[in-house]
Amino acid sequence: MKKGLIAGISLITMTMSMYTPVQAAETKKDFSDVSPxxxxxxxxxKMKxxxxxxxxEDGTFKPNNAIRRDHVAVLLARSLDLPAVEPAEKFKDVPSDYVYADEIRKVQQANIFDGTDGKFRPTEYLTRAQMAKVLARAFNLQKKANYDFPDTDNHWAKEYVRALYSNGITFGSGGYFKPEEKVTRAQYASFLYRALNIDPNFDPTPIPNDPTPANKVETIIQDNPNLFEKNIEVADYVEKGPLLMKMLTEGLTFVESTNLKFYDRIDFSLYLKNPNYKPVKKQMPYELMYYDQDGKTFFITYDFRSDSAHHLAKDWMKLSASELAxxxxxxxxxxxxxxxAEKNGEYFxxxxxxxxxxxxxVRIGVNSFMEFMSIEAKYLG
Structure with missing residues (x-):
């Protein structure tokens, strides 16, 4: 089973509208989804x-979403004065009018990012191994010691990970580095902040050779293999979500009565779909998504065409807060x-x-683009 510090790679849809990044933001106000x-x-x-x-523009940061390659390019271009040491390369998938074309050109000319087959792959998500390479190049990090994690000893990114670890930028997770797992926006912010504020006197110590055992969620998956995708990824912090853990324990009974399975990853969100699911809308790669914001406030979005998702959403809503029955x-x-409305082809x-x-x-209803049904339950106290 592949484990990881992930967050989403897909967009967490918390409201009835789609969001786009803003070019300017109020710097003194907290993000609504990043509490103290x-x-x-x-x-x-601090970086905000x-x-x-x-x-x-909706005031969120989406810290648990996986970070895209183009967004990494933007953050580096904003953070550093990047020298042009390579000739500009025209990527097939980055047209001149692409919103982040300038930032992508800067990181490419600075020899931080490489393309593959003439493509930059701007919307793909960054892995931890790729992150190590990007930061090591961007900050010209020199390794201070040859300490390796058990899962990077023979990995292509070994030297880059050594550079990060020996400069105090990464400390691994549970004794592992987990190189192939996606980096969340919060994780990348943390790595970038450490790189920008590096301690020149940092003295690395050997990496412990006694990785921590599987967490509770991994045990749940092992005990219920029929309910989980084979290569599902698990974040180390999942047990910090009380409602999420409730859905993975008491809520499993409801999943068993459907044709849905957990897939992709488990972080602060749960994603479920039938293995043969074919989404009508591209914005709904899953049949149901459950998001535990803080142990009381939660969000459920699902494909309203799916009976299984519809029934599970109601069961999980009542399990999360019985008063919402x-x-x-x-x-x-x-x-x-x-x-x-959809059947009759009517305007909705x-x-x-x-x-x-x-x-x-609680905000409930299907959005006007007929992409998903949403149950957004905000706890008022």
Whole structure:
């Protein structure tokens, strides 16, 4: 089983609209999804204040989403005065009017990023091994010691990882580096911040040779192989999400009654689909996504055309907050409205609405693009 510090690689859809990055952002205000208790809060906010990190126009940073190659290029271009040491290369998949074409050109000319077969692959996600190479090149890091993680001893990125570790930029996870796993936006922010504020006197110590044992989620997967994709990735911090853990324990019974399986990764989100699922909309690569924001506030988005996802969403909603059971009929109604409109080819303006139930403010409904049904339950306290 492949484990990792992942976050998403797909877009976490928390509201009824699609978001786009902004070019300028208010620097004194926190991101709505990065609380002061978040493990990388200080690094993210300091770079936000410096204008390196902008976030999204809805006020979020999406810290647990995997970071794309073009976004890495942008952060480096904002952080460093990059010298042009290589001639500019025209990538097939980066047209001159691409939003980040200038930043991509800068990191390529600075010999930080390489293309493959004439392509930059801007929207692909960065792996930890690739991250090591990028930062080692960008900051001209020199290794101070030949310490290796058990999973990088024979890896192509070994020298780059050595450079990061021996300069105090990475410390691994559970005794491993996990080179092939995707880097989240929060993780990259943390790595970049350390590289920008490197301690020249850092003295590396040998890497412990007693990696930590499998966490609780990995044991759950081993005990329920029929419910999980074979190569599903698991973040080390998943047990910090109370609601997420509840869905992976008490909530498994509901999954067993459907044809859905967990796939892709488990971080602060859970992704499920039938192995033969063919999404009608590209924005819905999964049939159901569950996001645990802080142990009380949670979001569920799902393909309203899927009966399995529809029933699981309601069961998990009630498991997350029993007081929301009264919304079940309203959810049924909104899904039926969307299904009818789609069947008849009718114009659909969306049917989202806010409802106050007990300690929760809940937004429910199918968006106007008919991509997904959303149940967004914000805990008010």
């Amino acid at each position: 208790s978040f493990w990388a809060y200080n690094e993210i906010m 204040e410096q204008g390196v990190i902008k976030g999204y 009264q919304l079940e009929s309203k959810i049924d109604q909104k899904v039926q409205e969307a299904r009818t 303006p969306g049917n989202g609405e806010f409802v106050k139930v007990g300690n929760y403010k």
